[in-house]
Amino acid sequence: MVEHIADRVFIMYLGRVVEEAPTEDLFANPLHPYAQALLNEVPRLTKGKRRFQPIKGEIPSPLNPPSGCHFHPRCPLADGECRATRPALRQIAPGRTVACHKVTGP
């Protein structure tokens, strides 16, 4: 439904914005690993029958969030930098911002 009513979308994880983009761009090509996992599981009439693939791991407590990138315990790309340093929300293309150490462009 969001895809059809919004012009821009903000994806949040544990209280932080991790990606922000025009709706069409985000649904066509999500860049943040959490946004990719989230949108990959959106039900589609065109995809046919498929199994739901939940994101691995538990949602951490927002009262005691993980260090660095809040998503690192569940991210398949996480490394030492992700565990140690919070990724800044930065513009990686016109109108698109992402908070991830590994994303360099669309």
Ligand code: SF4
């Ligand atoms: S900063 Fe690291 S842990 Fe966080 S989403 Fe990007 S790759 Fe994954």
